[in-house]
Amino acid sequence: MEEKGMRYLSREEKGLTKKLYREAFPEDSDQFMDYYYAEKASSDDDNSNEILVCEDGKEIVAMSHLNPYLVRLRDREYWLKYIVAVATKETHRRQGLMRSMIIQFFQDMYREGEEPFTFLQPANPAYYEPFDFTFVNNYIETQMLEDVQYKIVEFTQDREMALLAFWNQFLERYNDVFCVRDSQYLERLQKELATENGKIELVLDEQERVHGAKISWGIKKSEVREFICDHEFAKMLDTKKPYMMARIIRLDLFIESICLREDSLKVGDTYKLRIIDSLIPQNDGTYLWHINRESSYLEKLENEDTLNVPEFTIAELTSWLFGYTESHKADFCSQIQTLKGIFIDEVV
Template sequence: MEIRKLETEEKQNTKKLYEEVFSEDSKSFVDYYYEEKLKDNQIYAVEEDGEIQAMLHLNPYELAVNGSKKDVNYIVAVATRESYRKRGYMAGLLKQALNDMYADGETFTFLMPASESIYLPFDFRTVCEQNRSYYDPEEETEEGVVITDAVNADAEEMAAYMEAQLTQSYQVYAKRSTAYYERLIKEYASDGGILKIYKKNGKITDIKIAAEAEEVDGGKPKIMIRIVDVRRMLMSLRLQSFMGTCFTVTDPIIEENNRCVMITGTEFSGVMLMDGKPENSEGTITVGALASLVFGVKTAEEICADGDAVMSERMKEELGKIIPLSRVYLNETV
C-alpha cells in the first residue's frame, strides 16, 4: 500500500470516489466542494489497480483556542471504495496524515464521524455536538426585526457580528472572516439552503440557516478531536491556580508524543512545560484520555476508572486545576 499526498492538479481525480461513497450528497454540493474546497485543502490517497481506491481530505481552518489563533485541519471525506475495504487503507491514511500534521506543528485535528467507534481506536474523542440555529418561517419575530437572505455584500458584517458573539461564549471556535461567510453562503446555496440575517435598527441580531427539512430534523452531529502535538496542546491551556505535576503520555501513532512531561504554572502565567524525568512521573495517560481531560469530557478520576490512565492522588488533584476547553463551537460541515 502506497499512500501519498496528491498534487493540486490530481485532486479532481478523487471526485469519482467521492460521488460513489457519498452518494447522498447532491451533485450541486459535490460540484461546489470540488470547485471551492480543493483550492486550499490537502488530499491523501491510496492508489491500486490504476485508480484511487481510498482517500482522506484535510480542510484548513483558523481556530481561536483560548484567545490564540491556531491553524487546524478538519478531516473530511474519509472513504474507501467498497471492494477495497478491510485492507487497512483508512488506518494508513489516518496515521500518515496525523504524523504529517505533527511535523507541520499543528496542535490538534477534528472530524465529524459517521460512527464514533471507527475513530476511537485512533485516539479521537467526542468533545461536543454541533448546535445549529435553523430558520423557522412560522416563528414569531420581535417587533422591528427584519429578516433578509444573506448575500456576499453582508459577509463582512456577518463575520464581525459572529466573531463578537463567539469570542464571548466559547474557548474553541473557527475564526469568522469575510471570506469565511462568502464561502459559507455559496456552500448553503449549493444544497438549496440560505443563510437568514435578522436585523433590528440596522444591526445584526441573529443569523440562522434555512435548510431542507431532513437537515433540520437530522439530529446533532458529533465532533471528535485528536491531539496531534501533546506539548502544544498542554501549552494552550489555562489554570485555576498554581499547579505542578509530572506524568507520562503514551501515543501509539505519533511517536514523538510518547514522553514524560513536567507541567507547572499559575492562573497568571498559564502553562509552563518541561521534559520530565521518568523516575519523577506520577502517572501515565493515553493521548486519547488526555483529550477527554483537556476538553472537559471526563475528569482525571473518570479516566482512571476507565483504565485509560494510572495516576497518584496528588496528580489527580493537580490536573483538576486545569481549566478545560469545554466550550467548543465547531459547526462546520466540510
C-alpha cells in the same frame, strides 16, 4: 498485483478522486460535489486542501481529505486540518488502508509542527476511536425567547461586515475554540449553501442591529444547519447529542493554551503525569507540567519511575482538556481551567 502506495495528490490530480467520492457519498448532490472540488480541492489559493490517497496500481482505492481552517484556541490562532471524505473502495476495505493513512497524516501533521489538534465529524465514531479521536462538543439548538422584539430577514451582501462582526464577537464571547470567520469564509459558505437551496437569515433588533444568524439548507427538505443568537434574544440548548471529534496532534502546542483556574489559590505549580500515545510516539512519555494562570508547558522526563504517577491516554486527556468530560485521576485536576465552549460545526 502491484504494490499499494500512499501519496498526496497535486492540485491537478485531485479530480481523480471524484469517482471514489461519488461511490462513497452518493447522498451528496452533483451540485455540491462540483462546488466542493472547485472550492476546496482545486482552488488556486494557499488554503486549498490536501488529499492523501492509497493507490492499487494506478487506481485510487482509499482517500482522506484534509481541509484547512483558521481556528481560534483561546488567545492563539492556528491553521488546522479538518478531516473529511475519508473513504475506501468497497473491494479494498478491511485491509488496514484507512489505518495506514491516518497514521501517515498524524506524523505529517506532527512534523509540520503547527497543529495542536485535528478534528472531524464522524459518520460512525467507532471508526475513529481506535485512533484516539474523542468527542469534544455536542450539537446546539437555539430557541428564540418570547418576550423580546426582533425581526428575521434574509441576508444581503450589504450586511456582510455586520454579520462577520456578529459571528466573531459571539463566538469569542462564549467559546474558547471556533473557526474564525472572514469574507472568504462567508463567500465559500454562500456557494456551499447554493448547492442545496440554502440561505442565511439574520435576527435584527429594532435598530436593525444583528443579534443572530440562522443557516438552513436542503433540496428536498430544508433543515437548520446552524443558528446562533445573542443570549438576550434566545436560549442555546445543549441537545446532548455528540457532534465533533478531535485528536491532539502536538501536545506541546496544545498545552500552551491550558492554565490554572482563576480561583486557584496558587499562581503557579508543577505536576507530574504520564501520557500514553501509541500512534504519535513523540507525545508519549512522562512529564513535568509547569502551569500558571496564563498558560503552561511540558518538560519531558527520561527514564523516570512512573510508580504512583497519574496516567492519561491521549484520548482521555483530549476529552478532559476540551472540557467535554471531567477527570479525577489526580488531585491537580480540580485546579485546571479546561477549555469552555467548543463551537465547530462546519460541514466540509
